[in-house]
Amino acid sequence: MQTGHSAADIAAARSLQTYTYIYTSAATFWTYDYACSLHQELTFLIxxxxxxxxxxxxxxxxxxxxxxxxxxxxxxxPDDNPNMCQTINNICSCFSLISVICAECFFIIRTYALWNNNKFVLAAMVIGFLAVIIASVGVLFTATAQAPFDTSTILGITGCYQSAGTDELFVPFILLFALELGLISLTLVRAIQSWQIARSPLYSVLLKHNIFYYACGLLFSMVNIFTSLLLQYAYNGMLQDFQIIILAILATRMHLHLWHIDRQIHSSDANTLIPLTDVSSVGRTG
Structure with missing residues (x-):
C-alpha cells in the first residue's frame, strides 16, 4: 500500500480487502453448492x-x-458516494432479512410438525419469531442510518464501511440466538418425549436436521455477536451475511433431502408417523 496514509486508513483498507475476499468466497461456495445440487433441485422443481x-x-x-x-x-x-453505499447496503439488508426469515420459517414448520401440529407451540414460536423480526428491523435500520458510510482513501481499494456507531448491530444476533435456543429446546424436548415411540425414518431425519441447523445458527450467532462488539471497520460485519447464506443453504439442502426421502418411502408404500401435508407439517410437496 502507498505511504503517506494514516494507520487508520491502512487498517480500514485492509478490512475492506478482507471483507471482499470473504464475500467472494461465500459467493463461490454458494455457486458450487448450487451446481452440486442442480440435478436434485430440477427434479424437485419439476x-x-x-x-x-x-x-x-x-x-x-x-x-x-x-x-x-x-x-x-x-x-x-468504485464509488466515492457514501449515500449510494448506504442505499445499496439497505437493499442488501432487506435481502438478508428475507433470506433469514424464510430459512427460519422452514424450521418453525418442521418443529410444529414434530409437535404433532400443536397450536400452542405454533403460537409461541410465531409470537417469538415476530418479536425478533420487528426488533431486528428496528435496530438494523436505525443503526445504519445513524452511522455514516466511509470509503477508503487509498487508490484501488473499493467498497464502503462504517467506521463507528455500529455497536447496536450485535442485537439482532442476540435475538436470533435466543430464538434458535428456544427452538432447539423444543426439538430436544420432543425428541426425549418420543424416544421410544417414533420409529419413522422421516422423524429421525427431522430431528437430526433441526438439531444440526440450530447448532450452526447458534455458533454463527455467537461469532457475529463477538465480531460486532470487538472489531472495527469492515471486520465487524464480515461474517454477518455469511451466516445468513449458510442458513439458507442448510434449509434448502435439508428440504431437498427430506423431499427425496419422502418420495422413496411413499413409492414403497411405507407408513409414516409424520404426514407431510402442505404447510401444516413439513410440507409434502410431491
Whole structure:
C-alpha cells in the first residue's frame, strides 16, 4: 500500500480487502453448492406440486443470489458516494432479512410438525419469531442510518464501511440466538418425549436436521455477536451475511433431502408417523 496514509486508513483498507475476499468466497461456495445440487433441485422443481412450502423454498434458495449481486457490486465497483453505499447496503439488508426469515420459517414448520401440529407451540414460536423480526428491523435500520458510510482513501481499494456507531448491530444476533435456543429446546424436548415411540425414518431425519441447523445458527450467532462488539471497520460485519447464506443453504439442502426421502418411502408404500401435508407439517410437496 502507498505511504503517506494514516494507520487508520491502512487498517480500514485492509478490512475492506478482507471483507471482499470473504464475500467472494461465500459467493463461490454458494455457486458450487448450487451446481452440486442442480440435478436434485430440477427434479424437485419439476416434479413437486406447487404449494406454499415450494414457494418458500424458491424464495429461500434464490434470495441469496440477489444479495450477492448487490454486495459484489458494492464491493468491487468504485464509488466515492457514501449515500449510494448506504442505499445499496439497505437493499442488501432487506435481502438478508428475507433470506433469514424464510430459512427460519422452514424450521418453525418442521418443529410444529414434530409437535404433532400443536397450536400452542405454533403460537409461541410465531409470537417469538415476530418479536425478533420487528426488533431486528428496528435496530438494523436505525443503526445504519445513524452511522455514516466511509470509503477508503487509498487508490484501488473499493467498497464502503462504517467506521463507528455500529455497536447496536450485535442485537439482532442476540435475538436470533435466543430464538434458535428456544427452538432447539423444543426439538430436544420432543425428541426425549418420543424416544421410544417414533420409529419413522422421516422423524429421525427431522430431528437430526433441526438439531444440526440450530447448532450452526447458534455458533454463527455467537461469532457475529463477538465480531460486532470487538472489531472495527469492515471486520465487524464480515461474517454477518455469511451466516445468513449458510442458513439458507442448510434449509434448502435439508428440504431437498427430506423431499427425496419422502418420495422413496411413499413409492414403497411405507407408513409414516409424520404426514407431510402442505404447510401444516413439513410440507409434502410431491
Amino acid at each position: 416434479q413437486s406440486r406447487w404449494t406454499k412450502v415450494k414457494g418458500l423454498y424458491i424464495l429461500t434458495r434464490y434470495t441469496p443470489f440477489l444479495l450477492f449481486v448487490a454486495h459484489l457490486y458494492l464491493n468491487f465497483v
